[in-house]
Amino acid sequence: MQRRTTPDAGRRSEASRRAILTAAFELAGEVGYAKLSVEGIAARAGVGKQTIYRWWPSKGAVLFDAFLSLSQGQDGQEGLPDTGDLEADLKVVLRATVDEFADPRYDRPLRALTIEIMNDPELAALYAERLDGPMKELKKARLRAAQQAGHLPEDLDLDVAVDLIWGPLLSRWLHRSGPLTHAYADTLVETALHGLLPR
Amino acid sequence: MQRRTTPDAGRRSEASRRAILTAAFELAGEVGYAKLSVEGIAARAGVGKQTIYRWWPSKGAVLFDAFLSLSQGQDGQEGLPDTGDLEADLKVVLRATVDEFADPRYDRPLRALTIEIMNDPELAALYAERLDGPMKELKKARLRAAQQAGHLPEDLDLDVAVDLIWGPLLSRWLHRSGPLTHAYADTLVETALHGLLPR
Amino acid sequence: MQRRTTPDAGRRSEASRRAILTAAFELAGEVGYAKLSVEGIAARAGVGKQTIYRWWPSKGAVLFDAFLSLSQGQDGQEGLPDTGDLEADLKVVLRATVDEFADPRYDRPLRALTIEIMNDPELAALYAERLDGPMKELKKARLRAAQQAGHLPEDLDLDVAVDLIWGPLLSRWLHRSGPLTHAYADTLVETALHGLLPR
Amino acid sequence: MQRRTTPDAGRRSEASRRAILTAAFELAGEVGYAKLSVEGIAARAGVGKQTIYRWWPSKGAVLFDAFLSLSQGQDGQEGLPDTGDLEADLKVVLRATVDEFADPRYDRPLRALTIEIMNDPELAALYAERLDGPMKELKKARLRAAQQAGHLPEDLDLDVAVDLIWGPLLSRWLHRSGPLTHAYADTLVETALHGLLPR
DNA sequence: AGTTAAGCGAGACGGTACGTCCGGTCTTGAA
């Protein structure tokens, strides 16, 4: 999946590839997962269906590549903000995520991709490696910086820490189990940092 | 959707209703969301398709009712364990959840229902009210007991607290973003209770 | 294939059946065999493709039924003309056939059906039984009448006789191996009746 | 289409041309018209599709050339047998044709070519000129010899005569409208020669 | 002998149609 530095096949049409990924992302945003079809993507991209089936094993793989393409050459690559104030920085980041989730143009494609991941362990592994992995590294890097500044314990399990901060957000977004507001983001950061127990 | 106390309709066949819900749950467990079809459910239940469409607005609603039926008349209704040791009690509960997620007979139907919820805000609301709501009440009750025992601060936002403990679990389960083990459950509880910051 | 006196299924839609047969015949006449598609027939008939595949095993079977429907409740059922002058009567009939072959609205569907028959022995058998058979009976009846009038030998093999008169016509039509004119029809009848040898 | 004396193009690969014609004929014999594809021919011939499309305008044209190649450098070029006994000679020839029609290795390719001819008037003209024409000349030559020997009338229309003898055979073969046996061939010759009318 | 342009195999491409599956609606006959 995805390439271009490696020639993949030599004869593959870059224009078609781009058109397909763009169409997939846009359609996912417009019609949602339930009505997203390979046929629709092909039509929107001005491409034969076979050109999709030739290069991707499933609708989900196309969507994944669309996100991968998008993620490359984009902002946020340089890392999370680091003003020295961990709590404030995390709030900025989570509020931004909340804003993204509120925009149907991001909410819907992301939901679609998430569903594909939920149904396809192989795709989930790929997602973990190529999309979530790098993002998680940035998050952990920010926490590591805080550790080194003495703001977090040396022995903190950073994977669990990341889960603790972002997990509730994802879960609430997916299940629509409550309002996703800046206030919620703030409370979440505070509670995760200080813990439930009294100090 | 759902009935029982209210007769819903004088002539409705209880046998068909049960057969449909059972078939839906079993099929979801056997074939997964992607291949779960109304026709399949009807065939397995020995029922006409119309009987499904007559009483449920969507495949997701059937699945929802299947879970609802299952949740009624079942253990765990009486509340989470309360030994006085909050941390230990939470670990027991989360370990049990981890075990459920590991069993395909629960993992797959639950994934299927989750996907339906993700795609259908109405169903999400129903889920929040009828399935997740009661469960969340039990969780909050346990935390409230801890508050009253002085183990948790009086001003703790219990909704956020519940999210903080269970959100990461759900998120890791759905995304398969890491191993779902008892150890993870334990660390999660500890970290949520004590927070990330050093004491 | 085909029925209606027998209930076939009880639930079959007569309107759809008719629309399909009409569409098939018309399309065969308009676009020819090479471009005749099940999809096209379904679209023209305002019918789902499945409704075609449910009742007919192949495109050719549909076309066959279209001809069968057409042949029923139609003129010419009463037999070939019999004025007492065999040669003149045959010329009238063959000239009429020549005229039909010249009309694309008959030429093309008939070519299409013929091709299907050529490729499908089962269909050929059905054709022989249901369409060609009855027609051949009429032809043989006329020749039998001539026999009884003493115009043809008692021991003449009527099947061969029919082939001898109509075979060359069909062959020339299918292969376009020469002009199909009234003159040709006339010469054919004369030559077949008198034979090649000198008298 | 076809070349040989005229070089058609300085660079054309004779090996590819032969491989294509052979593959086309063999595949037509093995899979029949309905499943004969340009891609299949190219694959079997070990040739790029473009090499076929470069030199032939259609699948039918390839098949035609395959027959043309076959017909050249083959027996029967010297003419029909002439023992002086027209009836016996014709029976020999028609029996041989009946035998060919019974062999799937000839039956199927010939059916395929016939279908192409039926759908393509241009191809039909070419067929009439290059394949059927020469063969018809041989048939007419034999009849002409009979005329000169006084066995056939001077004013007999030889085209019609040929049609009368071979048309019924072709027609019965294509439609499978009856058994194609030596006995049928014999009766056909006799009836055509003597005519239907009593002597 | 070196250059060049064609033909070649391979196979990607935009398309059309295939035959199947399923969604959601509608109809029939039995209970």
Add this chain to the structure above:
DNA sequence: TTCAAGACCGGACGTACCGTCTCGCTTAACT
């Protein structure tokens, strides 16, 4: 009126070929 059964229209699936289009490569002809 509900139910099992299942036909109906529609739309998408994933596959097979169509005829066109490059891509490098080989190879013959013409400098």
